[in-house]
Amino acid sequence: MIKIAPSILSADFANLQRDVELVDRAGVDALHIDIMDGQFVPNLSFGMSMVAALRPVTSLPLDCHLMIVEPERFVQQFAQAGADLIGVHVESTHHIYHVLQLIRQAGAKAEVVVNPGTPISQIVDLLPLVDQVLVMTVNPGFGGQHFLTPMLKKIHALEQLKQQGGYDFDIEVDGGINEKTAKLCYDAGATVAVAGSYIYDSQEPEQRIQDLKVATN
Numbered sequence: 001m002i003k004i005a006p007s008i009l010s011a012d013f014a015n016l017q018r019d020v021e022l023v024d025r026a027g028v029d030a031l032h033i034d035i036m037d038g039q040f041v042p043n044l045s046f047g048m049s050m051v052a053a054l055r056p057v058t059s060l061p062l063d064c065h066l067m068i069v070e071p072e073r074f075v076q077q078f079a080q081a082g083a084d085l086i087g088v089h090v091e092s093t094h095h096i097y098h099v100l101q102l103i104r105q106a107g108a109k110a111e112v113v114v115n116p117g118t119p120i121s122q123i124v125d126l127l128p129l130v131d132q133v134l135v136m137t138v139n140p141g142f143g144g145q146h147f148l149t150p151m152l153k154k155i156h157a158l159e160q161l162k163q164q165g166g167y168d169f170d171i172e173v174d175g176g177i178n179e180k181t182a183k184l185c186y187d188a189g190a191t192v193a194v195a196g197s198y199i200y201d202s203q204e205p206e207q208r209i210q211d212l213k214v215a216t217n
């Protein structure tokens with residue numbers, strides 16, 4: 001079964017605590033928090049104060065996806081705010097190796113993220129340094145986009161590198177995930193699925209979480 005990390009980007013911001021507790025009760029594995037700076041991606045979302053505000057609301061691991069330029073400026077503050085895992089885009093910094101080291105030094109799990117246009121070959125040397133790799137299955141910046149099917153071969157290639165290298169990192173997918181695309185990703189080797197609009201735009205979010213579990217069982 002794939003692990004599920006609901007993205008609060010599609011939650012009701014005026015009722016965020018309610019929406020976090022709803023998915024927590026439904027039995028998910030992490031909470032995905034999208035941090036956008038208006039430069040790395042053409043959208044703005046939350047900062048570290050949102051992570052700090054959510055920390056006492058749930059015991060779920062907080063999976064923070066940083067879509068910001070030069071994340072090295074902020075990773076310590078996100079760890080201090082309560083992030084359990086911090087994801088940084090390989091495209092967002094000249095110093096990706098250093099940033100991943102900083103995240104672990106700050107006591108959080110380290111994740112490297114690849115955009116749809118970035119080949120897996122670009123992160124091969126980073127694989128010993130990470131707890132999770134996030135393969136973007138949409139162009140980052142917005143919820144509610146369509147899944148990019150060509151990303152499946154990247155997931156598969158990463159899964160093969162994982163086996164060959166004897167690594168135990170998780171492979172996360174993010175963007176356009178529903179019960180059909182979750183199954184495709186799971187079969188290709190993904191172990192964690194982020195889902196935002198599929199869960200939160202539904203009248204029955206708990207049912208959608210169950211549907212993701214059943215589809216990947």
Ligand SMILES: O=C(CO)[C@H](O)[C@H](O)COP(=O)(O)O
Nearest residue numbers: 140141143144175176196197
């Ligand atoms: O990182 C993201 C966008 O950049 C979001 O996590 C992602 O898009 C989730 O939204 P949805 O499941 O609706 O596609």
Ligand SMILES: [Fe+2]
Nearest residue numbers: 034065174194
């Ligand atoms: Fe995300």
